[in-house]
Amino acid sequence: MTVEPPVSPEAAVNLSKIISKLSPILGNLIEFNVVEYLDDQEEFAGQGTWLRQDPGFPDAVFDGVTPQPGFEIKAWFPLSTEITARFKDSQNHFTDNNTDVCMLAWLPEKILYGKPQIIDVVIVSGRSVAEARxxxxxxxxxxxxxxxxxxxxxxxxxxxxxxxxxxxxxxxxxxxxxxxxxxxxxxxxxxxxxxxxxxxxxxxxxxxxxxxxxDTNYAKMDRIVHPGLEEFKSRVLKLKSNHPISTACLSVG
Structure with missing residues (x-):
């Protein structure tokens, strides 16, 4: 997936307002590719199959053992105002603590255009997220x-x-x-x-x-005060790069 360069300053301004909306698409693409990648790994051979669930929670599960391990993927564009992804699943879904939440921070190569690049990742227990919320x-x-x-x-x-x-x-x-x-x-x-x-x-x-x-704003992951996610947010927003625009933008957060 590639975002073409804006053709004018006005187009760049408009693009800056909507590029964060690519997060759901990026998250879905990662789900497809990760499931295929994991299924090719020898350590899972003969034990079961990784499956993507749509609809369903979590996004991917390993079908073949009980309880089923799985993970939920959330993508975050850190130049947006906050982590807008929501996490609303009940604590009752995590009694076996076998589901992880994987949050991926991403930016385009050129801040507003180019191919998306993952700049950091955090993996935390789904049960801990539900309890913190x-x-x-x-x-x-x-x-x-x-x-x-x-x-x-x-x-x-x-x-x-x-x-x-x-x-x-x-x-x-x-x-x-x-x-x-x-x-x-x-x-x-x-x-x-x-x-x-x-x-x-x-x-x-x-x-x-x-x-x-x-409350329509309920369960936004930026507001649940989960220690692991808060540390991840702080780490991402302190990132520096050689690109002057990215350095300024991440510093402002």
């Missing part, structure tokens, strides 16, 4: 993380696996008082997020006290 966002009664409904009886394309975030909407003092009293009745761990059915029922009762709205 829920611990960061969940703050009852002001913000609630909710698990998906039980959809096991549905076909695979209709099964729900994602959590969602909800913000309280213009609560009255009385609503906040009642909400906090209810949370206190749950015991010392009442404000700590739990992906269990019992805790979700408690949250359902809490949401009946006040109005909550769905």
């Amino acid at each position: 829920d611990n960061h966002y969940h703050n009852p009664p002001h913000y609630l993380v909710r698990e998906p409904e039980n959809t096991e009886n549905r076909t695979s394309n209709l099964q729900q696996t994602n959590t969602n975030g909800y913000r309280i909407q213009d609560p009255t003092e009385d609503q906040l008082r009642r909400a906090n009293e209810l949370i206190e009745s749950w015991g010392p761990d009442g404000r700590k997020y739990q992906p269990t059915h019992e805790y979700q029922e408690k949250l359902r009762e809490l949401m009946s006290i006040a109005n909550y709205r769905l």
Whole structure:
């Protein structure tokens, strides 16, 4: 994949506004190629097959052993404002801790055009990302993380696996008082997020006290404060190169 050089300064400005949108395409291309590459490795011969899942989570799994190891790929263009990729899968999907998240930072050869180049990679446990997300966002009664409904009886394309975030909407003092009293009745761990059915029922009762709205910015990986991802972000944004534009851009972040 190659992005052609802009033909004018105006075209360069327009290109700078949209080039980060190549991240999903780049991520998909990497998924295809990595699965084919891994399947050619001798260490996996006779044990199983690497498969790309679309749709499905994670992006790639090793079919042949149980539990299935797998990985989810996220691509990040570091000259954009933040890591816009989201991670919404429930903690309940990581009980075996067999799925990793691979985040790839990339830039075109010439900053705005050329072939994409991977400049850094981080690999972290998917379970650790889900736990960091829920611990960061969940703050009852002001913000609630909710698990998906039980959809096991549905076909695979209709099964729900994602959590969602909800913000309280213009609560009255009385609503906040009642909400906090209810949370206190749950015991010392009442404000700590739990992906269990019992805790979700408690949250359902809490949401009946006040109005909550769905948060469309929920689960952005730039905001979940995961130690490994934060270190990766810092490392990438401190990168230097011999290209004067790239040095300036990465320094500004």
